[in-house]
Structures are given as structure tokens and as C-alpha cells.
Amino acid sequence: MDTVRWRSASPRSDPEMIDVRRLRHDPAEARAALARRLDDGALAQFDRVLELDDRRRTVLTEVERMRADRNEASREFARRKQAGEDLTALQAELGKAAARLKDLEEDLREFEALQESHLLAIPNFLATDVPEGGVEANVELRRWGTPPRFDFTPKPHWELGEQLGLFDLPRGTKVAGSGFPLFTGMGARLVRGLANFMLDLHTREHGYTEVVPPLLVNEASARGTGQLPKFADDLYRLERDELYLLPTAEVPVTNIHAGEILDAEMLPVAMVAFTPCFRREAGSHGKDTRGLIRVHQFDKVELVRLCRPEESEAEHAAITAHAEAVLQRLEIPYRALALAAGDTGFASARTIDLEVWAAGVDGWLEASSASTFTDFQARRAGIRFRAAAGVKPEFVHTLNASGVAFPRTIIALLENGQQADGSVVLPEALAPYVGVERLVPPT
């Protein structure tokens, strides 16, 4: 199917962060772009980076000059040894030079490490069309569907779920802890049906290749997609093994081609994965935590695309449409929001959220986030392609979208589909996957 180009155990020995040369080339532009995110910490990082870069390059130039001298001296040494000359004096002299070089190389390593740590904390450049401002400035792009009307008071999903025997949250809490839901009976069947429904849609109609990725990822992968180092608190970590539970399939799937140079014909790469996701949700306790709204473990079908830079605009529209198609087939009313600068994620250049209407909780819930990361993740993960034989490799652009996250989809299905008698009517497209057209209380 495709050609795997790397064989080594560590394909990412030399990761790039944000393009330093871009920062260096037009600092004012870069600083202004960064300021749009309304993140003072990032700005502080930025100022440090430029200063460090300057000092780093000064030392680098010196180190390289000394190494050039050493290489030349070494060749001279070999020649004179061949000629049988006495080299003890020269050897001593070169030894001193080697020691000086070693000190300087240590300085260089320090600068490099320091600069890298700052660079890793600088977020992606935003697309120019991202609205200015914070979360209040998000722009509603479009709405699809009509929220249902009821002649009774619609119940929240946690009541429906319990009455219909779909999930048992207290027992999930007993087994693992709060936020680890237990689906039971037809609820479990609903989860399985949703997975098959979404995977079929994306593989058959949208051209995605299905993958089942590792659920644990290493540090390099988490750094590649931008979860680390900044968002370590959001990840479940297995300290003994230096591994992390995936917060989203974006992490393992995007990293599938890390460290590779892809053939241009392989692009765009389009992959879909159904996985559980694990999030610590540190600091969000007590907020939107009823029922399934915010949980530590949830299922999600994730779409990931790798493409040529000139295609990423169109790809972003396409991947968003693929996510929307899921909600449309499920007849779930939703709205698409263009996230404002201050609300856009660290690695993203532009994000469009899809929020589903949930009648029981009477509000909009984010069920999908479709982002283009331009070359940000590709740099960190080292994903490149060669446009033509003989030309330099360039970074791909990466994109992903939830297609879609399960809990809020289930919330919408239950709350919007509920009937006066307490049953829930499933959308036509989903019913065959679940095996019933209507969820009724267990007998």
C-alpha cells in the first residue's frame, strides 16, 4: 500500500519546533501573531527565544570553526605520522584545543536545550481568518437541523440512561472512579453500533483507511502532536514504562508517519480510528460533570489527514464536512463555530467546533473539533514528503477532526429522541447498527 521509509528505532532524533527562522526573520510579525492568542506566557517565551537564538548561533559558529580546525589538524597529523615525524608536541597542543572545544560544546548543548524548551512552549501561528478575541468572540458559521419540540418536559440523559438501563454510572465509579462510565445492555450495544456506523461512513463514503492504533503512546509521540510538554497534567501517565494513555487517537495516528519522508503520491493520507480516550480533566471538577457530559474515559472515532501544504485549506473544509456528515446522518441538530484566537488550541492554526443540541440539558455541547495544524505537528513529529524526485523534502500539513466523540452524541440521541412514554427513537441510519429502532426500558 505505501512505502515505509524509516527503519531506525528513533526516527525523531532531531525534532523541529516552531520555525525559528521565521521568528528570527520577522520578529515583529511573529510577536504580533502570537499576541492574538492572548497568552502572556507564550509571549514571554517568545522574547527569551530570540535572545537565546542569537547567543546560540554565536557559540555554534565558534564551535564549528574549532571543529573545522581540528579536522584539518587531524589530517595534518595523519600525514606527518606517515612521514615518521615526532608528534608529541603537536599532540599536546591539539589536546588542549580539544579540551577547549569540549567546554564550548557543552555551552552549546545548554543553549540548545534551553532554546528547545522555550520553543516547545510556543503555540502554532493562527490562520489569518481566525476571529480576534477570546471565547466570547467565537463565530457561529452555520446551523443544521431543528431542535425538537416537546409537549412534555424533556429529561436529561442521565435520567433516560438509568431508566432505559443504558448505563450505570455509580457502578462505573465503584470500579474505577467518577468519570469512568459503565455502559450496559442496549447502552453497550449503542456504543458498538455507533462505532460501526461511523467507521463504515468514513471508510466507505469518505475514503478513509481504518487503523487500530496503540492506546499507549510514548513521550516523543505526545510531543509530536503538541500534548507535551505543556499539557502533561491532562494526560494519564504510566510512570514505570514512560508511556501515556492516549487523550485522543490523534496522537498515535498522526505519529504513524513520524520521522518519515513520504512519497508525494501517498498524499493525502486519510486515516480513521475508533479508540477510547483518556483525559484527566484536571481542574474541571464540578463543572459540566453531570452524567456523560465530561468524563475521564470516552470513545471517539477520529479522522486524521496528512496533506500537501497547498491543499490544507481545502482539506480543512473537507474534514469538517466529514464530521458534519455523521451528525446529519444521525439527524442531530448542530452548529458549527469558528473558534476565536484566544480559544484555539495550542497546536491548531484554525479550529471549527461542532456543537450538538441536547434538549434535556437545554444547550449546545461540543461533539467535534476539526483543526488544521499547518506544519506545526509535522515539524515536531518530523513528517515530510518529497514533491518530486531530487527536490528537498518539505513538511506536510496535518489535520484532524473528531468524527465524532461518543458521549455527547449519545446525550443528543437520547435527549432529542425521547418520547412521552420514556422510550427513545433512534435515527433511521443508526437503527440497523443497534438492532432496534427504539430504546425501551428493559423488561
Added chain:
RNA sequence: GGCGCGGUGGCAGAGUGGUUGAAUGCACCGGUCUUGAAAACCGGCGGCCCUUCACGGGGCUCGUGAGUUCGAAUCUCACCCGCGCCGCCA
């Protein structure tokens, strides 16, 4: 988990301390030849960084990192990965 062997350019495969970024073959790109193609022949051909308007110059890179040495693909140590056998296990 234990023992053993091994990781060199897109691939195959030399190289065990001194102009070796690395022979050779294949693949690939350009050219000659040809009506065209193939063959043959000639030339080119990894990645990254710094510097330069450019031409060019320099450095790093032989799984990764550290070390020994005037000098490391070559010696030492740690780690990662692969293969084989044994043990354990779904």
C-alpha cells in the same frame, strides 16, 4: 524475564582507529545513442544545521546518548529497536 546475535545511504551490501559521508551493485534523476523504447555508455544522486544576495564555504549525521583518543562507522558504557532460543502468559 533470561541467554545469544545484530542495527551502515531508498534497497542490498563492503568497511574494525587517520582525507570513509562511507566501496560495489540495484533503484532513481539528467544526458548521449535510437523513429520510439530497451540495452549500452557518460554524469548526477541521503538528511539536517550555520554562513552567503548568489556562487560557494563550514559543521553534524553510519540506531540513540554519553565516553576514550590528537583523531571514532570502527574502541568503552548505557539505552532503544530487530532476530533466534528458553521461560512465562492471553
